[in-house]
Amino acid sequence: MTQTTGTWAVKVGLAQMLKGGVIMDVVTPEHAKIAEEAGACAVMALERVPSDIRKDGGVARMSDPEMIQGIIEAVTIPVMAKARIGHFVEADILQALGIDYIDESEVLTPADETHHIDKHAFKVPFVCGCRNLGEALRRIGEGAAMIRTKGEAGTGDIVEAVRHMRAVQDEIRRLQNMPDDELYTVAKELQAPLHLVQQVKKEGRLPVVNFAAGGVATPADAALMMRLGADGVFVGSGIFKSENPPLVAKAIVEATTHYQDPEVLARISTGLGKAMPGLSVASLPKEQLMAGRGW
Amino acid sequence: MKKRVGVLALQGDFREHREVLESLGHEVREIRKPAQLEDLDALIIPGGESTTIARLIISNGFQQPLRDFCASGRPTWGTCAGAILLAKEVDNLDRPGIETMHIAVHRNAFGRQVDSFEADLNVRGLEGGPVRAVFIRAPLIQRVDPPAEAIATLDDGTIVAAREENLLAISFHPELTGDSRLHEFFLTIGTPAREPAVEVAG
Numbered sequence: 048m049t050q051t052t053g054t055w056a057v058k059v060g061l062a063q064m065l066k067g068g069v070i071m072d073v074v075t076p077e078h079a080k081i082a083e084e085a086g087a088c089a090v091m092a093l094e095r096v097p098s099d100i101r102k103d104g105g106v107a108r109m110s111d112p113e114m115i116q117g118i119i120e121a122v123t124i125p126v127m128a129k130a131r132i133g134h135f136v137e138a139d140i141l142q143a144l145g146i147d148y149i150d151e152s153e154v155l156t157p158a159d160e161t162h163h164i165d166k167h168a169f170k171v172p173f174v175c176g177c178r179n180l181g182e183a184l185r186r187i188g189e190g191a192a193m194i195r196t197k198g199e200a201g202t203g204d205i206v207e208a209v210r211h212m213r214a215v216q217d218e219i220r221r222l223q224n225m226p227d228d229e230l231y232t233v234a235k236e237l238q239a240p241l242h243l244v245q246q247v248k249k250e251g252r253l254p255v256v257n258f259a260a261g262g263v264a265t266p267a268d269a270a271l272m273m274r275l276g277a278d279g280v281f282v283g284s285g286i287f288k289s290e291n292p293p294l295v296a297k298a299i300v301e302a303t304t305h306y307q308d309p310e311v312l313a314r315i316s317t318g319l320g321k322a323m324p325g326l327s328v329a330s331l332p333k334e335q336l337m338a339g340r341g342w
Numbered sequence: 343m344k345k346r347v348g349v350l351a352l353q354g355d356f357r358e359h360r361e362v363l364e365s366l367g368h369e370v371r372e373i374r375k376p377a378q379l380e381d382l383d384a385l386i387i388p389g390g391e392s393t394t395i396a397r398l399i400i401s402n403g404f405q406q407p408l409r410d411f412c413a414s415g416r417p418t419w420g421t422c423a424g425a426i427l428l429a430k431e432v433d434n435l436d437r438p439g440i441e442t443m444h445i446a447v448h449r450n451a452f453g454r455q456v457d458s459f460e461a462d463l464n465v466r467g468l469e470g471g472p473v474r475a476v477f478i479r480a481p482l483i484q485r486v487d488p489p490a491e492a493i494a495t496l497d498d499g500t501i502v503a504a505r506e507e508n509l510l511a512i513s514f515h516p517e518l519t520g521d522s523r524l525h526e527f528f529l530t531i532g533t534p535a536r537e538p539a540v541e542v543a544g
Contacts, residue, residue, distance in 0.1 A: 050459040057458040060478045060518055064389045067353040088353060088391035123434055124391055147455035170456045304352050304398055305374060
């Protein structure tokens with residue numbers, strides 16, 4: 048019996064196991080333990096949460112391996128970490144550290160303004176951000192085994208997450224109503240691989256799991272993204288920039304399970320203290336938006 | 343015969359199980375509240391993150407209703423995280439699961455995600471040759487105690503599937519490979535109740 052590692056099925060499969068769950072940004076082993084205790088299905092290890100990256104400015108890079116190692120040792124759930132767009136050496140390092148999923152992320156400062164990482168070349172799976180179907184399929188073509196809609200990280204404003212999720216879902220519905228002979232031109236317009244466009248039409252959904260990210264700050268936000276078709280949610284600054292992180296984290300986990308049940312949502316949304324302060328995306332100058340990074 | 347099968351839908355890959363069962367012509371219900379267990383013929387506890395599902399089982403009052411369901415003799419199947427939750431003994435899980443099946447399980451037994459793998463595997467009692475088994479941060483079954491028995495092992499003897507009367511625990515993911523033989527097999531394992539069926543709390 049031959050055992051084969053790093054296959055497409057095991058890469059995509061881990062994301063399938065995360066569905067219906069919440070992946071939380073953490074910057075210390077203590078945060079990671081709070082996230083695990085609250086019921087996170089995975090944690091994202093990074094040096095600063097996106098709202099602090101936004102505030103501090105400068106170049107945002109892969110986190111210190113020592114910090115990542117500390118988080119890996121602190122929890123038994125999967126640990127993800129971010130590499131800069133196109134920075135395949137950061138990805139090599141994260142794979143060597145034993146990270147379970149790499150996020151090639153627009154939240155960090157891009158290392159390459161033309162090319163993303165060739166993700167097929169790795170055994171470890173990758174998740175990438177998208178704003179629309181074409182961007183999602185380009186990333187999957189490069190080997191991403193999981194997608195997240197980008198939203199606008201570090202704002203606590205859900206508006207961009209909604210825009211991106213609706214864009215992906217609308218384009219999928221449009222493809223389903225299209226005759227096969229028009230898909231060639233559509234693939235060209237979407238700048239996406241034809242075989243993936245054909246697959247999406249046939250199956251009526253993305254070929255990999257799609258989480259929502261970038262702006263989730265409350266249980267209601269998480270449930271909204273699930274109602275719009277997300278398979279699960281990433282929460283960044285929304286937890287550890289709130290008044291009561293353990294309580295908010297647990298409530299968002301419950302909301303992601305019971306997203307169709309308003310009575311449960313009402314109960315778990317009660318008494319959580321102040322949510323993260325938040326920044327309206329409409330008030331941000333264009334050059335401060337992270338979602339535009341990625342090609 | 344068409345059956346009504348529940349898939350515990352607290353977290354994990356419940357949709358994949360639902361789709362396999364629907365392709366076999368069964369009625370499928372996603373279970374998010376204990377009261378929904380009442381009129382099912384069988385139940386699947388899917389793959390997912392076992393620590394997350396264990397918490398949601400407790401916070402949603404599922405622990406005793408799930409124990410009662412297992413004791414009622416109806417087929418109950420745990421895949422990966424689900425197998426961890428069925429086991430009487432688990433190392434490295436910080437919450438009790440359902441703790442009903444006489445097996446001891448070791449979580450994340452094969453290492454981290456880069457060590458996740460696929461292999462062809464023979465399952466005792468399953469006709470038509472080996473299944474393609476996908477192991478994702480998978481648990482292994484360290485020990486089976488009677489009346490539980492091993493029904494599949496890797497070449498090195500590691501137990502990756504076990505059965506105890508109406509209970510089935512499997513380390514890998516038959517719901518991911520498009521081969522529905524294990525789902526069909528599962529729906530045949532129901533036995534008469536081991537003890538009188540307990541009224542499920544609402």
